[in-house]
Amino acid sequence: MRRRLYIVAYDISDPNRLRAALHTVRNWATGGQKSVHECWLTRAELADLRRRMRPIIGNDEELLIVRLDPRQKPATLGLALPPEDPEWFYAG
Numbered sequence: 806m807r808r809r810l811y812i813v814a815y816d817i818s819d820p821n822r823l824r825a826a827l828h829t830v831r832n833w834a835t836g837g838q839k840s841v842h843e844c845w846l847t848r849a850e851l852a853d854l855r856r857r858m859r860p861i862i863g864n865d866e867e868l869l870i871v872r873l874d875p876r877q878k879p880a881t882l883g884l885a886l887p888p889e890d891p892e893w894f895y896a897g
Contacts, residue, residue, distance in 0.1 A: 808845040813854070814869045815840050815862065822861050829857050 813830050817823040817840070826840070833850060834842035846854065851870070862868050 808847050808850075809875065810873045811844045811846055811851070812869075812871045812873060813837075813842045813844050814871075815858070816867045817862065818866060819863065822863065822866075826858065826861050829861065830854070 813834070815826050815830070817826055823840070830842050830844065833844040833846055833854060835845060836843040844854070855870070858868055
């Protein structure tokens, strides 16, 4: 069960669905801001995230999930910390 780093971003216009998307993605997010999040996910967690987001995303809205290449070294600016796969996650 190996986790991989993904960037999860969404563009949702309805405030209620936007809030629902934020709460859903934050179950797995280790970093990010507003509607772009860094998520360490297994294949099963990725499938669960997609399943949970499906009813939230409207017809004219978008969800983008991009797996980052693990061979690339993260570049950070300012005081930013590079993404790190923690020992455990709390989903609640």
